[in-house]
Amino acid sequence: MNKKMDIKAILGKSQRLWILVAVMLVLTVLQPGVFLTAANMKSILLSISVYGIMVCGTIFPILLGGIDLSVGAVAAAAGAFAVTWIVDHDFTNGAVIVGVLGGLLLGAVVGLIHGIIVTRFAVPPFLITLATQNIVYGVAQLLTENNVIACMKPESFAFLGGGRLIGIPFSIWIMLFMAIISYIILGRTVFGRNVYAVGGNAEACRLSGVRSRMVIITSYVASGLTAALSGIVLASMNRQAIAKAAQGYDNYVLTALVVGGASLMGGEGSIQGAVWGAFLVGVISNGLRLVGVASDYHGIVKCIVIVAAVALDAHVRFKKSGLQKSSSLFKKKAKA
Amino acid sequence: MSALLEMKEIEKSFNGSPVLKKVNFSVEPGEVHALMGENGAGKSTLIKILTGIYPKDGGQIYWNGEPVTVDNRKDAQALGIGVIYQELSLIPTLTVMQNVMLGKEQSKFGFVNARKMKKKVTELIEKYGFNVKADEVVETLTIAQRQTVEILKALSEESRLIIMDEPTASLSAKESDALFGIIEQLRKDGVSVIYISHRLEEVYRLSDRLTVLRDGVREAVLTKEQIIPGDVVRLMIGKELSEATASNSLRKSDAPVRLKVNGLTKKGVFHDISFEIHEGEIVGFAGLVGAGRTEVMRCIYGADSYDSGTVEFEGETLAKQITKNIRTGFGFVPEDRRNQGFTPLLSIEKNVALTNYDTLAKSGFVKAAAEKKLGVEMVDKLAIKPGDSQIPVGNLSGGNQQKAVLAKWLSRDLKLLIVDEPTAGIDIGAKDEIYKILESLAENGTSVIMVSSDLQELLRVSQRIIVMRKGGIFTEFSSGRITQEDVLMAESGILTKEGKADE
Numbered sequence: 126m127n128k129k130m131d132i133k134a135i136l137g138k139s140q141r142l143w144i145l146v147a148v149m150l151v152l153t154v155l156q157p158g159v160f161l162t163a164a165n166m167k168s169i170l171l172s173i174s175v176y177g178i179m180v181c182g183t184i185f186p187i188l189l190g191g192i193d194l195s196v197g198a199v200a201a202a203a204g205a206f207a208v209t210w211i212v213d214h215d216f217t218n219g220a221v222i223v224g225v226l227g228g229l230l231l232g233a234v235v236g237l238i239h240g241i242i243v244t245r246f247a248v249p250p251f252l253i254t255l256a257t258q259n260i261v262y263g264v265a266q267l268l269t270e271n272n273v274i275a276c277m278k279p280e281s282f283a284f285l286g287g288g289r290l291i292g293i294p295f296s297i298w299i300m301l302f303m304a305i306i307s308y309i310i311l312g313r314t315v316f317g318r319n320v321y322a323v324g325g326n327a328e329a330c331r332l333s334g335v336r337s338r339m340v341i342i343t344s345y346v347a348s349g350l351t352a353a354l355s356g357i358v359l360a361s362m363n364r365q366a367i368a369k370a371a372q373g374y375d376n377y378v379l380t381a382l383v384v385g386g387a388s389l390m391g392g393e394g395s396i397q398g399a400v401w402g403a404f405l406v407g408v409i410s411n412g413l414r415l416v417g418v419a420s421d422y423h424g425i426v427k428c429i430v431i432v433a434a435v436a437l438d439a440h441v442r443f444k445k446s447g448l449q450k451s452s453s454l455f456k457k458k459a460k461a
Numbered sequence: 462m463s464a465l466l467e468m469k470e471i472e473k474s475f476n477g478s479p480v481l482k483k484v485n486f487s488v489e490p491g492e493v494h495a496l497m498g499e500n501g502a503g504k505s506t507l508i509k510i511l512t513g514i515y516p517k518d519g520g521q522i523y524w525n526g527e528p529v530t531v532d533n534r535k536d537a538q539a540l541g542i543g544v545i546y547q548e549l550s551l552i553p554t555l556t557v558m559q560n561v562m563l564g565k566e567q568s569k570f571g572f573v574n575a576r577k578m579k580k581k582v583t584e585l586i587e588k589y590g591f592n593v594k595a596d597e598v599v600e601t602l603t604i605a606q607r608q609t610v611e612i613l614k615a616l617s618e619e620s621r622l623i624i625m626d627e628p629t630a631s632l633s634a635k636e637s638d639a640l641f642g643i644i645e646q647l648r649k650d651g652v653s654v655i656y657i658s659h660r661l662e663e664v665y666r667l668s669d670r671l672t673v674l675r676d677g678v679r680e681a682v683l684t685k686e687q688i689i690p691g692d693v694v695r696l697m698i699g700k701e702l703s704e705a706t707a708s709n710s711l712r713k714s715d716a717p718v719r720l721k722v723n724g725l726t727k728k729g730v731f732h733d734i735s736f737e738i739h740e741g742e743i744v745g746f747a748g749l750v751g752a753g754r755t756e757v758m759r760c761i762y763g764a765d766s767y768d769s770g771t772v773e774f775e776g777e778t779l780a781k782q783i784t785k786n787i788r789t790g791f792g793f794v795p796e797d798r799r800n801q802g803f804t805p806l807l808s809i810e811k812n813v814a815l816t817n818y819d820t821l822a823k824s825g826f827v828k829a830a831a832e833k834k835l836g837v838e839m840v841d842k843l844a845i846k847p848g849d850s851q852i853p854v855g856n857l858s859g860g861n862q863q864k865a866v867l868a869k870w871l872s873r874d875l876k877l878l879i880v881d882e883p884t885a886g887i888d889i890g891a892k893d894e895i896y897k898i899l900e901s902l903a904e905n906g907t908s909v910i911m912v913s914s915d916l917q918e919l920l921r922v923s924q925r926i927i928v929m930r931k932g933g934i935f936t937e938f939s940s941g942r943i944t945q946e947d948v949l950m951a952e953s954g955i956l957t958k959e960g961k962a963d964e
Contacts, residue, residue, distance in 0.1 A: 314825050315818045320813055325804035332764060332801055333815045333869060334787040392806045 182351025190391020200356025208366035232353025240342030286362030323393030467941030543615025745923030792870030805855025810836025859893025
């Protein structure tokens with residue numbers, strides 16, 4: 126019951142999510158008995174699970190008013206590291222543990238570097254993560270020597286992205302688990318509170334005794350970690366590592382976050398919203414396929430719907446209250 | 462002889478309350494005319510009417526004897542009125558020449574003629590002997606040099622009248638001298654200057670005439686010979702008001718010393734600052750903009766670093782770290798409320814909680830119920846309106862925003878609270894409430910340092926008043942009753958009461 130209330134509250138707060146409901150209704154009518162089935166829902170969830178995992182960490186820098194453009198590259202490199210390690214060490218379970226942990230460590234280190242460079246040298250996050258995107262992509266190429274490296278064994282590795290638990294793909298479980306963790310961190314911990322606060326006004330936080338620097342560094346580490354995790358899941362799902370594995374995922378992640386109500390100016394957004402946003406993207410792709418639209422059009426249609434969703438939301442919010450409008454105006458001024 | 466500018470019986474009201482009441486003001490060619498008055502006297506409004514930013518409600522502007530209308534910035538520019546803004550309006554990444562010629566680039570077939578423009582700007586620079594070069598990039602210049610670029614900009618528009626609003630606020634003494642040299646040159650060249658400043662000594666030194674505004678009324682026009690510091694101050698404040706708002710009897714406290722600052726120095730910003738604050742005392746810090754008050758306070762709090770000197774808190778050396786100082790019992794309400802005081806998107810509750818997670822959390826997890834309770838409690842205690850702790854602070858009125866900032870600290874066990882311009886931009890009712898809050902804090906043993914440019918406020922709340930001037934402590938008032946006049950004179954370096962000067 127509580128959960129239902131929650132959903133209602135979210136829908137009430139963020140009009141753009143009504144778009145999701147509308148799209149789903151239309152698809153249900155257009156494709157009766159096909160769209161709104163458990164099997165199809167499962168396949169949508171599976172299709173979004175990889176960047177769904179990413180979103181759970183990338184939301185932190187976004188809430189700070191920063192950005193992490195390296196997540197796709199980090200995912201590819203982490204997947205490549207795990208796979209090459211497993212392949213080089215005879216596909217043992219021990220190799221899986223080291224490979225996965227090593228991949229995660231790689232993501233955390235990249236995040237740490239981002240955090241330190243952003244806080245110590247005041248390099249804009251956009252710039253530094255764009256640079257590391259290319260550097261880390263290079264690392265992924267080096268690791269894979271620009272080949273597709275297959276990894277069909279062992280079962281323990283394949284389970285991460287391909288196994289099932291109670292009939293539901295394990296990657297969906299990971300996504301849900303990560304979403305819950307993120308939700309708890311953002312909603313219940315001091316760190317989570319500080320992320321919103323620093324994103325809203327870093328200087329005020331510093332003067333209030335918040336260790337803004339630590340908050341920022343930790344956020345980028347979280348982003349690197351979840352990116353690495355999603356890359357490992359992706360490699361397991363595909364049973365192969367390839368440098369181009371997660372190309373374009375940076376965009377999916379940003380789309381999911383923005384559609385889900387996160388402000389790129391920082392301070393605003395929620396993990397629930399981001400997961401809904403990811404789901405909307407998944408639903409649209411799925412619907413287009415079901416309706417039989419040629420895949421060449423998918424990108425175009427998807428982006429039109431997304432822009433419409435965000436524009437509608439902004440418009441409704443603008444109309445609804447003068448206060449909201451002035452507060453966002455004020456915010457822009459404060460940032461400048 | 463006809464005046465260059467004549468403003469006759471100018472009237473202006475905001476929301477029905479008159480700000481300018483039939484004000485007359487005139488400027489002769491080649492004259493430096495100072496415009497003085499306290500905050501809110503109507504100086505800026507008069508200037509904004511002259512430059513077309515505000516429409517006037519009544520009266521007439523004459524330029525060279527001809528009636529003119531000034532509806533916008535362009536009209537003023539066309540007449541030959543240039544303004545040097547307090548907040549400089551240059552584009553930092555462009556060169557001096559590009560900035561000066563911005564919007565009036567000389568071009569041929571759509572291509573800019575850089576050589577011609579550079580020649581023009583260089584000629585101007587040479588004519589006045591300015592200390593800048595045409596192709597220097599503005600962001601590499603000092604503030605004083607940027608100001609000369611602003612002046613160049615006005616000159617390149619063939620301005621006959623240049624308005625300078627507090628031009629020396631952020632300049633060093635040497636830089637100010639250079640600016641005065643430029644003003645002399647302008648005068649010789651027949652360019653008139655309207656000079657707005659709180660610094661009495663500059664005004665005496667520069668002006669040919671001086672107009673004093675008080676509460677929207679032109680109080681006096683004085684010629685150079687008539688300008689006597691004490692008289693001007695009296696005219697600005699008004700006799701009745703000065704007496705009505707005299708301080709309580711100032712007194713030294715015999716309570717134990719809580720904060721002891723000794724020889725605090727930050728090169729180029731402030732030097733050799735020493736003072737003591739006792740338990741339960743409210744000490745006001747007076748001074749002009751740029752005197753270094755805010756900078757000293759930020760260093761004591763740990764927000765900025767200093768070069769030498771010591772700060773002791775209850776006998777122990779104070780950490781240079783905000784987080785530690787907060788734990789010791791420090792609170793800090795910054796000058797720039799909007800940019801430094803609060804997080805606008807977050808609710809009152811969460812803003813208040815920000816400084817309280819040491820008690821509101823257990824092993825990293827927030828105790829949500831306690832957080833909520835504290836928010837409600839503070840909203841009630843300080844009567845923050847509307848009385849809902851869930852409203853984002855950005856949506857509150859100025860006074861309530863400031864209360865929310867205070868709430869961040871009042872929720873703690875405070876030993877020392879520093880407030881910097883606590884009531885700037887706040888209506889009278891809310892001001893009163895904030896004074897009461899500060900007074901009750903002091904009664905309960907908290908020491909309060911209040912930096913303020915509002916003289917009435919300083920006199921009303923403080924038990925002692927320390928006056929800073931040019932980065933040093935000029936004097937301290939700690940006995941008897943004093944008036945706004947005394948403080949204002951001290952801020953400008955003139956002692957009327959006993960005390961020690963630093964020179």
